[in-house]
Amino acid sequence: MQVIVDNLDTFGRGVWGTVVLFLWATAGSLVFGTLLAVLRVAPSAAMRAAGTAYVNLVRNTPLTLIMVFCVLGLPILRITFTDAVGTQFRIYAILALVAYTSCFVCEAIRSGINTVPVGQAEAARAIGLPFGQVLSLVVLPQAVKAVIPPLGSVLIAMLKNTSIASAASNYELISAMRNLIEQNGNAVIAILLGITVAYVLLVAVVSVVIALLERAAVTV
Numbered sequence: 242m243q244v245i246v247d248n249l250d251t252f253g254r255g256v257w258g259t260v261v262l263f264l265w266a267t268a269g270s271l272v273f274g275t276l277l278a279v280l281r282v283a284p285s286a287a288m289r290a291a292g293t294a295y296v297n298l299v300r301n302t303p304l305t306l307i308m309v310f311c312v313l314g315l316p317i318l319r320i321t322f323t324d325a326v327g328t329q330f331r332i333y334a335i336l337a338l339v340a341y342t343s344c345f346v347c348e349a350i351r352s353g354i355n356t357v358p359v360g361q362a363e364a365a366r367a368i369g370l371p372f373g374q375v376l377s378l379v380v381l382p383q384a385v386k387a388v389i390p391p392l393g394s395v396l397i398a399m400l401k402n403t404s405i406a407s408a409a410s411n412y413e414l415i416s417a418m419r420n421l422i423e424q425n426g427n428a429v430i431a432i433l434l435g436i437t438v439a440y441v442l443l444v445a446v447v448s449v450v451i452a453l454l455e456r457a458a459v460t461v
């Protein structure tokens with residue numbers, strides 16, 4: 242395991258790259274996934290159809306294909322965000338993760354919304370609240386308790402999915418693993434174990450945070 246000790250800086254860069262991708266993708270997925278969930282329960286048939294079409298299309302498309310489209314297709318469409326190549330590829334990877342993970346966030350939130358008794362929404366509409374306020378003030382606050390556990394599973398899956406970003410010129414744990422193996426071909430097993438432990442620790446941290454949020458939601 243000496244190779245891990247001697248290359249802690251490389252491991253650290255990989256961990257940091259994974260964390261950055263995860264945090265940005267989490268923020269984007271929660272926002273976009275919530276919007277998709279709103280579309281899927283909206284009173285407008287057109288809005289429901291749009292939300293359903295997006296979720297069914299993207300959810301059933303491999304994440305690798307979505308990543309390739311963002312990295313190779315968006316530049317062809319002249320959709321760019323910065324002149325810095327490294328930052329550009331990171332943004333593309335985050336967009337791919339958000340586009341894909343939002344579908345699962347949407348379904349988790351929608352399942353939570355379905356746990357709220359219909360009478361709650363009907364009562365809110367009866368006093369004149371519009372659809373947006375019915376969701377934000379009545380339905381979503383009650384759905385939080387049911388939403389947190391499945392959302393935790395979705396985010397943990399996304400944390401592991403960040404490994405695909407290594408194919409899009411993003412430096413994270415898999416990139417660090419590849420570099421270390423190229424430089425230390427006689428210590429492959431130790432490097433693989435080190436990367437595995439890093440992922441396990443990151444997942445453990447996310448699991449603890451989700452558990453704390455779930456506990457807080459129950460006590461509210």
